[in-house]
Amino acid sequence: MRLQENDAHDIMTRLRRVEGQIRGIQGMLEDGRDCSDVITQFAASMSALEQAGYKFFAATMAMCTVDPEQAANEGYDQERLEKLFMQLT
Numbered sequence: 001m002r003l004q005e006n007d008a009h010d011i012m013t014r015l016r017r018v019e020g021q022i023r024g025i026q027g028m029l030e031d032g033r034d035c036s037d038v039i040t041q042f043a044a045s046m047s048a049l050e051q052a053g054y055k056f057f058a059a060t061m062a063m064c065t066v067d068p069e070q071a072a073n074e075g076y077d078q079e080r081l082e083k084l085f086m087q088l089t
Contacts, residue, residue, distance in 0.1 A: 007059035014052035
């Protein structure tokens, strides 16, 4: 199922932000930055990536709600959706 354009845009924006945070961590390591600064950035990056995943799942669920027959035909029945959600947590 294809996401709504606004949902896809929001998720891509979040992923670009995470990508920038990861590059920031790489730079911090190269510069020998303090451990606590690096760990703080790791935590922020992990949280941002997690939020992008949750947003993606929520958008997928919304699409499945709009057209449950198409969702089922594409293999997104309730059991599969539950398994996908459990992978995120």
